[in-house]
């Protein structure tokens with residue numbers, strides 16, 4: 001017997017199959033969550049993901065900034081012996 005209704009695993013309501021998102025991996029051809037729930041979830045997911053991505057980007061940026069500063073500091077320390085020369089070059 002072909003099921004024409006199923007229970008959404010998000011809102012728990014019995015709904016017509018047509019109210020579920022089409023899925024090729026599911027045995028009944030529909031996802032386990034209804035369209036309104038899917039819309040809410042994907043909207044929320046996108047929002048969460050955006051915040052997460054932003055957080056990752058900020059963390060990455062800070063890391064790069066940190067690393068850049070470190071290498072610059074190391075670089076500066078490395079050329080400390082050349083300060084006199086660079087100072088001399090600046091004065092040229």
Ligand SMILES: [Zn+2]
Nearest residue numbers: 008011034037
């Ligand atoms: Zn639902």
